[in-house]
Amino acid sequence: MEPKEKHNLPEQLAENIIEALHVERGFWARLRRHFLAGLLVLTPLGVTLWVVSWLVNLVDGKTRHFLTRVLSQLGLDYSFTLFGHNYSVIPFGFGILIVFIGICFAGMITGNFIGNWFLKIIEAVIRRVPGVSWIYNAADQMSQAFFNRKTNLLESVVIVEYPRRGMFGIGFVTARDIPNPLQADGGKVNAVFIPTTPNPTSGFLLLIPHDECISTQMTVEEGMKVVISGGVVIPPLLKKPDSPVDPEDAA
Numbered sequence: 001m002e003p004k005e006k007h008n009l010p011e012q013l014a015e016n017i018i019e020a021l022h023v024e025r026g027f028w029a030r031l032r033r034h035f036l037a038g039l040l041v042l043t044p045l046g047v048t049l050w051v052v053s054w055l056v057n058l059v060d061g062k063t064r065h066f067l068t069r070v071l072s073q074l075g076l077d078y079s080f081t082l083f084g085h086n087y088s089v090i091p092f093g094f095g096i097l098i099v100f101i102g103i104c105f106a107g108m109i110t111g112n113f114i115g116n117w118f119l120k121i122i123e124a125v126i127r128r129v130p131g132v133s134w135i136y137n138a139a140d141q142m143s144q145a146f147f148n149r150k151t152n153l154l155e156s157v158v159i160v161e162y163p164r165r166g167m168f169g170i171g172f173v174t175a176r177d178i179p180n181p182l183q184a185d186g187g188k189v190n191a192v193f194i195p196t197t198p199n200p201t202s203g204f205l206l207l208i209p210h211d212e213c214i215s216t217q218m219t220v221e222e223g224m225k226v227v228i229s230g231g232v233v234i235p236p237l238l239k240k241p242d243s244p245v246d247p248e249d250a251a
Contacts, residue, residue, distance in 0.1 A: 056096060063095025064088070157223035159214040160192055162206065169194050170223055171206070171213075178207065197230045 067090055079086050109115030127133045154172040162169040171192040180187035188210050195203035218226075222235045 056093075059099055060093060060095035063098055064090050064092075067095070067098070154193070154220045154223075157216045157218040157220060158190075158192060159216060160194070160206070160208055160212065162194060170226055171195075171208075172220065172223060173213070174205075177210075180207075180209070195224075195227050198228050200224060200227050 068088070079088050110119050123136075126136045154174060155176070156173045158171050158173055159168050160171050161167065162171070171194045173190050174193050175191035177188045178191055180189045189207045190210055190213050192206050192208050192213065193203055194206060195201075216223075218235055225233045226235070
């Protein structure tokens, strides 16, 4: 008669625990991947919704407050009572509608001769006010750059050796063929904006010689993605050509 096979219970328990730990580890790993994927998807959406909500509440709140003050000055009642609760006759979103109509009306009247003439008079008066003219000029240039499709604020993406030799940064050409103030022989430089990461609205403006700007095949949008992501998003077009190329060719 063959002896019965002995079972080592501690070893079996250990194997079961190890197997359970592996299963749990795999579950948590999958859960972590799903969580990170959800963050990547929802974070941009959440930030966008937050900014839009903040702007809507700001514009709508200020406009509604102004309208209620006007109605109050006129002696008109701007609220009513329903089921024991007070409600304003100016509903939420009405301020946004008023601002939208006002912007459209301003654009409409500037399209005719009288409106355009009146606007030029207002601009001339504002430009003569000390301390206010430079604010208006800066705002006017920014609006022309961002809302005028014929104007390119950032012309092309280049790579420049900055802030020291051996280190390179991504820059955006804002102007070309500027006379070099340090050379009297007619040398030209490019105005290159070097944005900071992850906030591209701040940065440095450098005057770099034309032959020291290395052009890329990236679009301005792709270059901004690289800057905002801190280098996480690197497009395949980011490559160094054999020799420095005119930034105008990459525009």
